[in-house]
Amino acid sequence: MNQPRMKQILTTRRGMMAQSAAAASAVFLAPAVVKASTIEKELHVAAIGVNGMGWADLSSIGSHSKVKFVGFCDIDDSRFDKADQAFPGVPHFHDYRVMLTELGDKVDAVIVSTPDHMHAPIAMMAMKMGKHVYCQKPLTHTVWESRQMRLMAEKLNLTTQMGNQIHSATEYRSGVRAIQNGVIGKIKEVHSWIGVQGRQYCNRTDRPASAEVPAGVHWDLWLGAAPERPFAADVYHPFKWRDWQDFGSGALGDFGCHILDPVFTALGIKAPLSVHAVNDGTTKEVWPGPETVTFEFPGNERIAGATMKLVWRDGGLKPPRELAQLPQGVELPSGGSLFIGEEGVLILPHYRMPTVYPADKFRDVTLPTVPGSSHWHDWVDAVIAGKKTTDGFEYAGPLSETVQLGNIAARLPGQKLQWDTEQMTFRNHPNATKLLTKSYRSGFEVEAVNS
Numbered sequence: 073m074n075q076p077r078m079k080q081i082l083t084t085r086r087g088m089m090a091q092s093a094a095a096a097s098a099v100f101l102a103p104a105v106v107k108a109s110t111i112e113k114e115l116h117v118a119a120i121g122v123n124g125m126g127w128a129d130l131s132s133i134g135s136h137s138k139v140k141f142v143g144f145c146d147i148d149d150s151r152f153d154k155a156d157q158a159f160p161g162v163p164h165f166h167d168y169r170v171m172l173t174e175l176g177d178k179v180d181a182v183i184v185s186t187p188d189h190m191h192a193p194i195a196m197m198a199m200k201m202g203k204h205v206y207c208q209k210p211l212t213h214t215v216w217e218s219r220q221m222r223l224m225a226e227k228l229n230l231t232t233q234m235g236n237q238i239h240s241a242t243e244y245r246s247g248v249r250a251i252q253n254g255v256i257g258k259i260k261e262v263h264s265w266i267g268v269q270g271r272q273y274c275n276r277t278d279r280p281a282s283a284e285v286p287a288g289v290h291w292d293l294w295l296g297a298a299p300e301r302p303f304a305a306d307v308y309h310p311f312k313w314r315d316w317q318d319f320g321s322g323a324l325g326d327f328g329c330h331i332l333d334p335v336f337t338a339l340g341i342k343a344p345l346s347v348h349a350v351n352d353g354t355t356k357e358v359w360p361g362p363e364t365v366t367f368e369f370p371g372n373e374r375i376a377g378a379t380m381k382l383v384w385r386d387g388g389l390k391p392p393r394e395l396a397q398l399p400q401g402v403e404l405p406s407g408g409s410l411f412i413g414e415e416g417v418l419i420l421p422h423y424r425m426p427t428v429y430p431a432d433k434f435r436d437v438t439l440p441t442v443p444g445s446s447h448w449h450d451w452v453d454a455v456i457a458g459k460k461t462t463d464g465f466e467y468a469g470p471l472s473e474t475v476q477l478g479n480i481a482a483r484l485p486g487q488k489l490q491w492d493t494e495q496m497t498f499r500n501h502p503n504a505t506k507l508l509t510k511s512y513r514s515g516f517e518v519e520a521v522n523s
């Protein structure tokens with residue numbers, strides 16, 4: 073049965089305060105003339121962050137025949153052009169709080185494609201209002217936020233999807249199927265890696281001098297939940313915010329939700345027992361350079377031992393080549409995962425088809441090919457049908473929690489942190505437990521979900 077259009081479920085005090093606080097800085101360029109309709113006929117979507125990955129998201133979601141955009145929100149006037157050309161006449165907003173409050177029931181679903189630090193404040197407000205959410209990866213900026221996002225989506229029975237689109241591609245689906253078919257037997261260990269490193273975009277370890285905020289950029293709204301700091305050119309907005317702990321999630325946050333996704337799906341793992349990072353040292357400002365983060369997961373029917381090691385490397389570090397049993401002349405890809413099984417190894421490169429080794433042993437084995445689909449359209453179809461996706465927050469929450477647990481370890485390198493996922497605490501490290509969450513600037517708070 074189709075899911076009914078959800079009513080505005082909670083009108084929070086924070087939401088009301090946000091509305092009045094934000095109204096002054098919002099620009100409403102066109103009247104909202106969208107009439108209500110049923111989602112089976114037309115899904116009314118609002119997009120927050122409309123350029124960069126936001127453009128990929130809204131153009132892909134907007135190519136679904138049942139999607140109609142009812143609001144575009146971006147903090148930078150110069151970044152609406154592409155969205156406007158493709159979908160003319162959609163009202164503009166600078167502040168998501170104003171947009172959601174003003175449009176209210178005219179919005180069925182939202183796309184959140186902002187920098188990481190704003191995913192949870194925006195998505196949680198939207199979900200509280202009963203909106204279905206497509207949210208970029210990593211799902212959130214902290215472990216605690218990922219937990220709240222999962223709980224909220226479950227509590228309100230919303231259709232959600234994290235924006236790690238390769239989840240639905242033939243490459244990752246085929247790798248997952250091969251592992252689940254037992255082509256290399258039960259899994260003993262996994263190594264995952266990516267070439268980029270945590271502070272490579274701004275290439276700094278300290279804060280730059282401030283600069284004048286460009287016309288059309290709403291810096292205060294860009295900062296949102298993060299502590300105040302002055303604008304600086306070419307280090308934060310756009311794109312380079314990734315390097316900074318206050319806004320981004322480093323190389324692990326940027327690529328972990330892609331590359332660890334088929335590992336999670338294939339093996340059905342959820343929460344690690346421990347996490348331990350080694351890196352070149354971090355400052356309180358930026359993420360580390362090359363790092364190795366080792367997670368230990370509990371065993372299950374797809375895992376060979378009582379526990380399994382999952383080792384993440386970035387910044388040019390790769391697993392030892394000999395682990396892959398590669399033939400002469402074949403090298404490890406620049407990013408991906410190496411599954412070490414009881415019967416052989418499977419390499420699933422980042423966005424390429426899997427291969428198995430040793431080559432002689434698997435010469436006559438044909439790996440499965442699973443067709444891909446549009447991650448974006450899958451979400452739209454699921455919203456309309458009142459169904460769940462395979463990458464909803466019930467799945468993406470624990471994956472993002474794990475990624476951000478790695479980032480806590482990155483800030484406490486050399487220490488093995490024992491994780492208790494039920495209690496949401498590190499058994500052996502109160503200071504690590506404090507890093508599960510952060511403070512929010514007034515007006516952008518994320519509230520805990522009460523059961």
Ligand SMILES: NC(=O)c1ccc[n+]([C@@H]2O[C@H](COP(=O)([O-])OP(=O)(O)OC[C@H]3O[C@@H](n4cnc5c(N)ncnc54)[C@H](O)[C@@H]3O)[C@@H](O)[C@H]2O)c1
Nearest residue numbers: 121123124125146147148151185186188208209235310311
């Ligand atoms: N799935 C993928 O392959 C992929 C690729 C790139 C980025 N991403 C993710 O997408 C998100 C955005 O990354 P990006 O590289 O596009 O960043 P970006 O800095 O280009 O920001 C995207 C857009 O959001 C706008 N924006 C920033 N803060 C906003 C706010 N508070 N409200 C409204 N609009 C705001 C920016 O002006 C910009 O137009 C991140 O979470 C990133 O991790 C995913």
